[in-house]
Each structure stands twice: as structure tokens, then as C-alpha cells.
Amino acid sequence: MSYFDNNATTPIHPLALDVLTQSYEDDWSNPSSPYRQSSRTKAKLNKARFEWAQLFGSKEGDVIFTSGATEANNMVIASAARNHSDQARILISGIEHPSISIPAKHCFQDRVDVLAMEPQGLVCLASLQEKFERGLLPVLVCVMAANNETGVVQPWCEVARICEQYQVPFHCDATQWVGKMPIFALHQAFSFTASAHKFGGPKGVGWLVDKGESSWQVGGTQEGGKRAGTENFPAIASMIKAWHECDTLLQEVKAEDRAPWRNNMEEKVCSHVPGTQVIGQGMQRLWNTSLLLMPKFDNLRWIAKLDALGFEVSTGSACSTGSDEPSSTAQAFSLAPQEFKRLVRISSYLSHTQADWNNLGDALIQAYHQLLEDAKDSNVISI
Numbered sequence: 001m002s003y004f005d006n007n008a009t010t011p012i013h014p015l016a017l018d019v020l021t022q023s024y025e026d027d028w029s030n031p032s033s034p035y036r037q038s039s040r041t042k043a044k045l046n047k048a049r050f051e052w053a054q055l056f057g058s059k060e061g062d063v064i065f066t067s068g069a070t071e072a073n074n075m076v077i078a079s080a081a082r083n084h085s086d087q088a089r090i091l092i093s094g095i096e097h098p099s100i101s102i103p104a105k106h107c108f109q110d111r112v113d114v115l116a117m118e119p120q121g122l123v124c125l126a127s128l129q130e131k132f133e134r135g136l137l138p139v140l141v142c143v144m145a146a147n148n149e150t151g152v153v154q155p156w157c158e159v160a161r162i163c164e165q166y167q168v169p170f171h172c173d174a175t176q177w178v179g180k181m182p183i184f185a186l187h188q189a190f191s192f193t194a195s196a197h198k199f200g201g202p203k204g205v206g207w208l209v210d211k212g213e214s215s216w217q218v219g220g221t222q223e224g225g226k227r228a229g230t231e232n233f234p235a236i237a238s239m240i241k242a243w244h245e246c247d248t249l250l251q252e253v254k255a256e257d258r259a260p261w262r263n264n265m266e267e268k269v270c271s272h273v274p275g276t277q278v279i280g281q282g283m284q285r286l287w288n289t290s291l292l293l294m295p296k297f298d299n300l301r302w303i304a305k306l307d308a309l310g311f312e313v314s315t316g317s318a319c320s321t322g323s324d325e326p327s328s329t330a331q332a333f334s335l336a337p338q339e340f341k342r343l344v345r346i347s348s349y350l351s352h353t354q355a356d357w358n359n360l361g362d363a364l365i366q367a368y369h370q371l372l373e374d375a376k377d378s379n380v381i382s383i
Contacts, residue, residue: 151289
């Protein structure tokens with residue numbers, strides 16, 4: 001099978017798996033226990049935190065290891081609501097992942113404002129500036145770094161600059177950014193989150209880098225008292241190994257040069273499957289992501305055909321799969337109900353070649369003709 005759903009999750013890197021396995025054998029002790037073996041694990045945990053802080057240009061105390069970005073996003077939003085009055089408002093973009101939009105509605109209820117969007121899926125910076133100039137200052141602004149469905153890169157650095165100017169905390173969900181794009185500027189955000197399994201690490205581990213006082217679980221002093229619970233050091237060690245392998249490969253292969261492979265696939269499909277649209281086309285996108293609006297047939301039928309042809313793709317955000325409701329991205333692009341059910345998301349990663357993209361394009365065209373034949377057969381009435 002050729003796997004093209006890497007925005008949902010990536011396969012664990014073999015060396016990261018080795019580190020995970022070895023660490024479960026050598027470093028299984030509770031880092032908070034008092035004896036020597038646990039002290040060694042604690043020392044390794046502290047070293048990992050220092051290394052992670054150095055990587056992002058942050059302070060050690062700002063790094064909180066979590067179970068992933070979803071928990072970390074909840075942590076930031078719940079803390080913002082808890083630490084401010086019941087009149088405080090939050091401002092989020094209209095394309096945020098459910099781990100941002102749903103907690104925002106849960107914690108702030110009817111005090112959630114949504115940033116205006118440009119037609120091609122970008123947050124409107126002019127709208128943000130105008131709100132702040134009018135004195136409409138929220139207690140938190142949330143804008144993702146890059147959209148998980150379209151791949152459209154958001155102007156998050158500019159959002160960070162505007163928020164800093166007005167002393168409003170800016171939180172960035174960088175889940176799709178890390179492992180695909182340069183990370184050196186992430187420290188500009190007041191807080192940001194990501195998950196290891198998006199770049200070849202294990203599931204169930206991620207982080208929050210936070211200059212504020214966000215806290216989540218209580219009942220222990222772990223993670224500086226901000227997140228109670230025994231630290232999963234083997235997963236943390238595996239995550240760091242995965243990152244180093246990913247970073248090395250990103251520098252070797254120049255991932256940004258791979259965008260033309262995707263563009264050529266899109267051009268081929270659009271020319272052979274009339275009416276196909278590329279959502280976010282013409283905008284700066286993650287080099288690995290393509291969101292296609294197919295001209296006909298339910299996306300689940302497309303996925304089944306492609307699966308039979310040896311290609312695994314998605315209907316969109318993994319968190320929205322199986323839902324009859326359109327994702328926030330589909331809503332932002334004003335797609336009709338019958339349209340969002342024809343969306344097909346494709347997301348490669350570092351192991352893919354230009355031939356893989358070409359073969360996927362051919363498979364999409366083949367699937368289209370098979371679906372046309374199926375539709376023709378279904379109209380035949382047997383007597």
C-alpha cells in the first residue's frame with residue numbers, strides 16, 4: 001500500500017522505535033521516586049527538557065511534556081478561561097482544529113469570536129488589527145500555523161507580532177508545521193503545541209511550550225506542577241530521536257522542492273477528471289498536502305476505490321471522519337453539504353518519491369473511470 005494520510009499520523013521511524021523499546025527496558029522507573037535508578041531517569045528527563053527548550057529557543061520551565069497537541073491545546077484554553085473573569089473573550093480563526101474550536105466553545109461558551117477569513121483560506125490580518133485598534137482585546141488569540149486539511153500556511157508570525165504589540169497572548173497550534181517547515185521562529189508565539197506522531201515519533205506524546213501559567217492536571221508536582229502524572233520518559237526519548245532523524249532528512253532532501261511533485265499530480269487529475277478543484281490552490285501550502293474537491297461521487301467511494309488500487313488517502317481531518325457535519329475548513333470555504341462530502345485529502349511525507357505522486361495521480365484517474373462504470377451499471381434495470 002502507498003500511504004498518503006500522513007497529516008493524520010506518520011509511521012514511527014525505525015530508530016525512534018528502537019529508542020522507545022530500549023528505554024522501556026532501561027528507563028522504566030518513575031522519575032519522581034527517590035532511589036538511584038529513578039534519579040538516573042529523572043536526569044535523562046531533565047536533559048531531554050533542556051534539549052527541547054534549546055531546540056525552540058525557549059526556557060526549560062516553559063516546556064511541558066503532554067500526551068499530545070489535543071491535551072496541550074485544551075490546557076491553554078481552559079487555563080485562559082479559568083484565570084480570567086467570566087466576561088473574558090477568546091478569538092480564534094475560522095479554520096482551527098477541533099482541539100481548539102471545541103474547547104474554546106466549551107470553556108468560553110458564547111464568548112468566542114471568530115477571525116474573518118480571506119477567500120483563499122487565510123486569516124484576515126486587517127480584521128485582527130482593526131479589532132485591536134478598537135480596543136476589543138481578547139484574553140487569548142488562537143491561530144494555527146498551517147491548516148491540517150488544505151495545507152494553507154497561515155500568517156502566524158504576523159499574528160504573533162500584532163498580539164505582542166497589544167500584549168495579548170497568542171497561541172499557535174503548530175501540529176502540522178513541525179516536521180515539515182522550519183521551527184526557528186516558533187518562539188515568537190506566546191505558546192505553541194505539537195504532537196510527536198506527526199513526524200515519525202510515537203503516539204501519546206507531545207508538548208506545550210508556554211511563557212504563561214497554563215496548567216491542566218492536578219494531583220502531583222510533575223512538569224513543574226502544571227501537569228500531574230508520571231512522565232512517559234520512553235515516549236519523550238523516542239520523540240526526540242524521531243525529531244533528529246526528521247530534521248536531518250529535511251535538510252538533506254529540501255522538502256520545499258517537493259511541492260512541484262504535488263502540483264503536477266493536481267494538474268494531471270484536474271485535466272483528466274473534469275470539474276476537480278484544488279482547495280487552497282495558488283496559496284502557500286505545506287509541500288505535502290493536497291485537498292481535492294472531486295466533481296462527483298461521495299468521498300468514501302473514492303477512498304474505497306483508491307484503497308483497492310493500493311493507495312490510502314483520507315476524507316479530511318481524521319477528527320472529522322465519520323461526522324455528517326462539515327469541518328471548520330469546509331465551512332470557511334463556504335462549501336455546500338454535497339461538496340464537503342466529495343473532499344479527498346492527500347498528505348505525503350519524507351519517504352515519498354516523485355513516482356509515488358505520479359502513481360497516485362494515475363490511480364485517481366483510474367478510480368474516476370471505475371466509478372463512472374459503476375454508476376452506469378447501477379442504472380441498468382434487469383427484467
